[in-house]
Amino acid sequence: MSTAIYLDHSATTPMHPEVREAMLPWLGEAWGNPSSLHRHGRAARHAVDTARDQVAALIGADSREIIFTGSGTEANNLAIHGPRLRGARNRIVTTAVEHHAVLHPARRRAEREGLPLDLLPVDAEGRIAPNALDTAIDENAMLVSAMLVNNETGTLQDGATLAAHCQDVGAIFHSDAVQAAGRIPINVRNLPVSLLSISAHKLQGPKGIGALYVRRGLRLDAQVVGGPQESGRRAGTENVAAIVGFGRACALAAARLDDVARRVSSLRDQLEHEVCAAFPAAIVNGHPLHRAPHILNLSFPGHDGESLMLALDAQGIAVSTGSACTAGSLDPSHVLLAMGLDHAHAQAALRFSLGPDNTEDEVRYVVQTLCAILGRV
Ligand SMILES: Cc1ncc(COP(=O)(O)O)c(C=O)c1O
Known part of the structure; x- marks a missing residue:
């Protein structure tokens, strides 16, 4: 033993050996910038596009709904800071059991913009108390963020009920699915989330790469500004090797x-x-x-x-x-x-x-x- x-x-x-294999060319003989128009750039763009398709497929999304970020944490930050205030709606709602990668940006946004912040309580088994939905998530809720799988206990939230409730009251629903993606089935076509975060290194991919699913039509203010990458929603030259590894990891996770x-x-x-x-x-x-x-x-x-x-x-x-x-x-x-x-x-x-x-x-x-x-x- x-x-x-x-x-x-x-x-x-641990990184899956096939993920490492897929990444290796992009750490050696292939180095193009996906924004370049010559053959090196086109090859890199193709690799990023393929990976985007693979990441999207894992969660039933359209490739155009995937934004690559530098981590799951960054995806959560974009999801929380990105949505604009809409009229009198100003309440941010999250849960008492979120990862700090949600709790801290939610607190920061609430403090900076003077917005009310509610933390939904959970029961003894870690699930959001059902009556908390009706009392805390109403027409004043601008953004609701609740994880699908808790990273400490593994408890699943009832994502479908939460998402449907948010849809009913017109709130944006974000879910931190960093512990869920690749471990339980997720299909954003059946789960009416607006935003969903995932991270490669939790599913046998590389560290330092994540993605935010953004439902088509939802406007987000970029938090990293500069070039036009990721459709202007996350500036910075793409980390091609990590993105390729992320894509392969998602394809492997989906198959298994x-x-x-x-x-x-x-x-x-x-x-x-x-x-x-x-x-x-x-x-x-x-x-x-x-x-x-x-x-x-x-x-x-x-x-x-x-x-x-x-x-x-x-x-x-x-x-x-x-x-x-x-x-x-x-x-x-x-x-x-x-x-x-x-x-x-x-x-x-x-x-x-x-x-x-x-x-x-x-x-x-x-x-x-x-x-x-x-x-x-
Ligand atoms: C639930 C949850 N959200 C977010 C994160 C942060 O992801 P990353 O390490 O990619 O920043 C983690 C990592 O532990 C996590 O478990």
Whole structure:
């Protein structure tokens, strides 16, 4: 048994070898600028266009509705800062369990423009309380941002109901689908979102490249201004290698989505059952049914999540205590606190996030190792 076991696929994923292969020419013999009209430029433009088709296909979009950005975070920033105020509508609504890549831009926009900001509460399993929709999302809502899959617990929001409600009241609905894309089916033709963010490195693509889906007809103010790239909505010469890798990663994810989801969720269930059987005090944080295939969040009462994470790391097992962006912070997870956990239980949490290359043997080894650590502490 190799002792290099990676169970932190929510933080990032290893790049798929076919993605690396697809990118390599664009880091070597091919270097054109997609805006150039000569053969080098035309080849680069063709590569970017192909990738745009692949990214669009993963979520059922039209290629013209995809804007490449420098990350999922940048896509969220564009989605939150880009829409213009419309008349008296000025309320920004998001949820208490969003990633900081949504919460911080939402706070910044609200503060800078003096707009009211509402954070929708969630229930104990991390889902937006159904009655919150009618009270907080009304005709004053300008923009509503709610994630499809929570990055810490894997809880799924009811995106269809949220999107339909926003449509009814005329609000723009953005969804941070960074943890969802490539893991659960998404089709923007059936899901009336206006804006949707995705990120390549969560689906075996390269880091530093993301995309924002923008429904046709929605006007957005660019946040990075300069040249006319991305139809004037995100200036800057395209990162061709990363875009090509992103496209290939989306094509691979689309082809394997059902198969990977089945395998990964079965490993997650194995992990959950074996850990809870060996350590009955463990608490599952998140929804038991409405959950993404790849994430398991457990609290181990009486233990400190960070110490457990470091002890597992010493045994070659990579997990996390929550979002990689807040790793090292002494504050307990805002997501778990919003679900009603007390500080002690929130500090006792570990997030396991699985990927297509994990195996049953690895899961067994993780459970044995964790039990040995829990027994020792
Ligand atoms: C839900 C969610 N949104 C946004 C991001 C940020 O994406 P990126 O790392 O591409 O900036 C992450 C990354 O952890 C995430 O999990």
